[in-house]
Amino acid sequence: MDSRRIELEASHWLARREAGAWSQADASALEQWLARSTAHRVAFLRLAAAWEQGGRLQALGAGIPTGTIPPRGSWSWSGPAASADPPAPAAAATGQSGHDWSQLRFASRPQSHRSHRAAWTGWLAALVLATGVALAWRHQASPAAVPALAYATAIGRIQQIALNDGSRATLGSGSGLTVALRPDERHLELHGGEAFFEVAKDPARPFVVAAANHDVVAVGTRFSVRRNGTALRIVVTEGTVRLQPDPDRSQQPGPTTLLPAGSVATVSDNGNVLVRSLPLAEASRLLDWRQGYLSFRDSTLQAAVEEFNRYNQRPLVIGDAVAGAVRIGGSFHWSNEEAFVRVLERGFPIRAERLPDRVVLHSR
């Protein structure tokens, strides 16, 4: 068998198939070539398998300008805590040197073959594949930046993350989080969605979660941050966190608030902060999503539906105001939307209209 020649042919077939202009006639010709000999089929399969995995390389492209090819060795694999580099000079805020993660975007490409796309931006699709990648982008002109790790989840998925300082994060459905554990500060950024944090005690380094125009600062606690554009919800279940506006990002000065365990703080789009103090059990119920279900106690259907829609691709829609005002209670698996709808139909004055792309809930 001339395996070298066969591999050469197989690689040309694969290159042509991946080039984009691939007709039915081409596909038949390839199938004929594959059928001629098992050696052809196996050689092709082997190349295709590696090429398929090669898609993960897209994770390395995050933040790099289109058409720029990074030099060899641009990637470092040491964990962020192991880095002895000096902290990046406020790179995230000013975007001068190092990696400005807030600018991470993929330009959308018309002929993309990627079949899985995360809910809201192109770069998250690549990062879902690359959980735990540390990138140190070494630029010739600027000092080495602190490596940052980025995590993202698709709708309906949650992810547990162990951080190098001993803290843990649980990333909610359709969420994005960047982690940079610097020597002076453990800095995280919530790009969207919700995340729950169990913070390991480290008095030398505050744990700062930056979300929209605010920072949530903790020393050793458990809390969650939810972000919807510039609106936030913070739930604290252990310890105390400090909620403060970020001077670089927020336009107007706002209050700094201390939130003890049991606090549920909401920050509205215009920066107003409202704090409720709940019994711990009730505050914890707001975080049941981590265990896979949503708990409601005397909630309006409107509010419950908004919650459910964060975890499911097919939205529930309130058909009329009366339906929206119905009060419901109970715990439901957020992954089982149909079961929720059936409970509504049986236990409440609700009639469901099931359409291909949504379910409309009407009052009965």
Place this chain on the structure above:
Amino acid sequence: MAGMGSASVGCMQASLDDWFISEILVHEAALSNYLRRCWPQRSELHDLRQEVYVRIYEAAGKTRPTQPRAFLFATARHLMSDRLRRARVVSIEAVGDFDALNVLIDEVSPERWCGGRQTLKRLAESFDRLPDRCRQVIWLRRVEEFSQKEVAMHLGISEKTVEKHTAKGMRLLAGHFHGSTTVAPTAPVREAALPHGQDQDGQQAD
């Protein structure tokens, strides 16, 4: 098979391919090391490995082996014995130590695709080992998803050349990713140091 629609046959094909990738190709590094230690002719290693794969693929198409890894190494042993028997002139080096054929199996451990960080790291290292032009083409095609035409324009080369580099990159990436290509030889190198772009099978990557 009589009576089966083409869709069912397609399904069976796809599952055999998937099985082959996850249960056989995953052991390529171990298999390559094994063959290299047992078969002194470097120039024949590529052929040998591919023939092992062909035998496995055809056998698995009839009956799926319950112990894929053991089956893989057993097939490799049988193939090497067959080749030795068929050779008209048996060179002294080729006969070697038949016991060695059995001893080495437990020693070599497979590198599983654990996914995530490890896989990405291997891929990045494989990617960095590509020759310059090839690396540029692969980056633009695979990461940026430029079309072949866009790559050609961006780099100032012909589309045909882009396709050649893509094909070459696919072969080299497969070698590094599956594990048949290693950076430093584990055994003492008797021949001259391998020039850039050659794999352990002793042949020029074209």
